Amino acid sequence: MYANYRAALRARSKAEFFSKLSIVVEEADETEMWLDLLKASGIVPLVSIEVIHKECIELMKILSSMRKKLSGN
Numbered sequence: 001m002y003a004n005y006r007a008a009l010r011a012r013s014k015a016e017f018f019s020k021l022s023i024v025v026e027e028a029d030e031t032e033m034w035l036d037l038l039k040a041s042g043i044v045p046l047v048s049i050e051v052i053h054k055e056c057i058e059l060m061k062i063l064s065s066m067r068k069k070l071s072g073n
Contacts, residue, residue, distance in 0.1 A: 001027040001059075018070045025067055028060045 004027055008020035035053040038044050 001031060005063075014070065018067065021063065021067050021070065025060065025063045028056060028063055032056045032060060 001024055004020060004024045008017050008024060011017035011020055032053065035049055035056055039046060039049050039053060
């Protein structure tokens with residue numbers, strides 16, 4: 001996710017930044033899904049994942065908000 005965000009920061013145009021930021025949002029969503037599955041599976045103690053899961057959701061909110069502002073909606 002971070003590598004994709006860095007790539008977005010090096011975008012040569014607003015359209016390219018939006019496109020690369022969209023990839024970052026997708027990657028964050030996928031990460032959240034895997035963390036959710038880990039929580040549900042019980043493989044890893046809930047305490048270990050809960051903070052990371054919440055941080056991931058916050059990052060998704062921030063990144064999605066950035067993308068929404070770029071699109072003008």
